[in-house]
Amino acid sequence: MANEKNLQKFSDAINAFYSSRLIIVDKAISEFLKTLASDNSYMEVLADATKTADYRQEFNKAIVNDENGVSFRLPMNKRHVIALVVGLLLEFDRKDLSIIEFVRKFYPAEASHDSYLAFCEQVIKPFSEAFKSVYVGEEDTYSSTTIADLEEKPFNDKAREECDYWLRLVIDGIISDNGFTPAERKDFITMVKGLMYVTELQNPLLIKLNWLGIKYALGNRKCVYRELKEVETILINYGVID
Numbered sequence: 001m002a003n004e005k006n007l008q009k010f011s012d013a014i015n016a017f018y019s020s021r022l023i024i025v026d027k028a029i030s031e032f033l034k035t036l037a038s039d040n041s042y043m044e045v046l047a048d049a050t051k052t053a054d055y056r057q058e059f060n061k062a063i064v065n066d067e068n069g070v071s072f073r074l075p076m077n078k079r080h081v082i083a084l085v086v087g088l089l090l091e092f093d094r095k096d097l098s099i100i101e102f103v104r105k106f107y108p109a110e111a112s113h114d115s116y117l118a119f120c121e122q123v124i125k126p127f128s129e130a131f132k133s134v135y136v137g138e139e140d141t142y143s144s145t146t147i148a149d150l151e152e153k154p155f156n157d158k159a160r161e162e163c164d165y166w167l168r169l170v171i172d173g174i175i176s177d178n179g180f181t182p183a184e185r186k187d188f189i190t191m192v193k194g195l196m197y198v199t200e201l202q203n204p205l206l207i208k209l210n211w212l213g214i215k216y217a218l219g220n221r222k223c224v225y226r227e228l229k230e231v232e233t234i235l236i237n238y239g240v241i242d
Contacts (some may be wrong), residue, residue: 006041007132014128022103022116029093030216036086037213038187043194043206045134046086049079050203055087072106074123078130085127087205093212096242155207159238160199166230167196170218177223188218195231204240211235 013035016028036042058080064071074081091097100112107118174180174188191214198206211231218224235241 003041006039007135009035009039010042010131010135011128014124017120017124022100022112025099025116026093029089029099033086033089033093033209033212034216037191037209037216040190040194041135043198043210045131046082046206046209047198047201047203048134049082049086050205051079053077053080053083055083055205058084059087070106072102072123074126078134081127081130082134083205085123086209088123090205090208090212094242155199155202155204155238155240159234160202162234163199163231164196166227166234167192169227170224170231173221173224173227174218177221179221179223188214191217207235207240211241 013032016031017025020028036046053075058075062072062074062084064073075084088097088102092099092102103115103119104112107115107122109115109118170192171189174185174192180188191210195207195210195214198210214228215232219228232241
């Protein structure tokens with residue numbers, strides 16, 4: 001799985017956080033999520049991480065309120081860190097959670113940029129290290145167990161079948177459109193097949209991330225516009241996206 005070029009691409013996307021500021025970090029978040037969604041090797045890491053950790057459970061556990069006040073503490077397990085932070089970035093990107101309010105609440109400082117730098121140091125940096133470690137196959141010091149007590153999955157077999165129908169039509173549309181270069185056609189078909197794969201896993205976090213990449217890449221293409229709108233409606237109806 002390890003690939004030096006992909007590791008560098010990942011690092012470049014992470015570095016964009018450090019060259020940004022709190023009030024304009026939305027772009028860095030969006031670009032980072034698109035980078036993750038663009039490569040199957042990244043998605044394999046996420047699939048592995050989300051087998052052992054549920055975002056919402058990890059988020060609730062990360063918020064600690066003690067004698068020192070309220071804080072946000074990442075888990076010790078690398079895969080749990082990955083699942084938690086990617087889910088967090090998705091919520092920031094979708095505006096389900098305000099990154100400005102989050103950073104100011106959990107990393108208070110006199111200057112907002114100091115709060116943001118603390119967030120980068122305490123969330124983005126350990127996430128980056130955990131992701132790279134899992135990517136190159138390093139063993140986790142803390143053991144992981146498969147989730148057995150998740151809430152009922154919102155994405156059932158019926159939803160998967162409905163998505164599969166429309167996604168196959170998306171592939172047909174990509175193949176028949178001469179406006180794509182051969183490289184683009186290959187990449188976009190791979191992305192659509194990736195979404196088909198994660199719908200079988202019924203993992204909302206992975207479905208969201210894959211959908212995000214496809215939406216950015218193909219959302220305005222006439223050849224697949226109607227089909228993607230149908231997929232989006234299914235994801236909304238089954239509670240995967242808002």
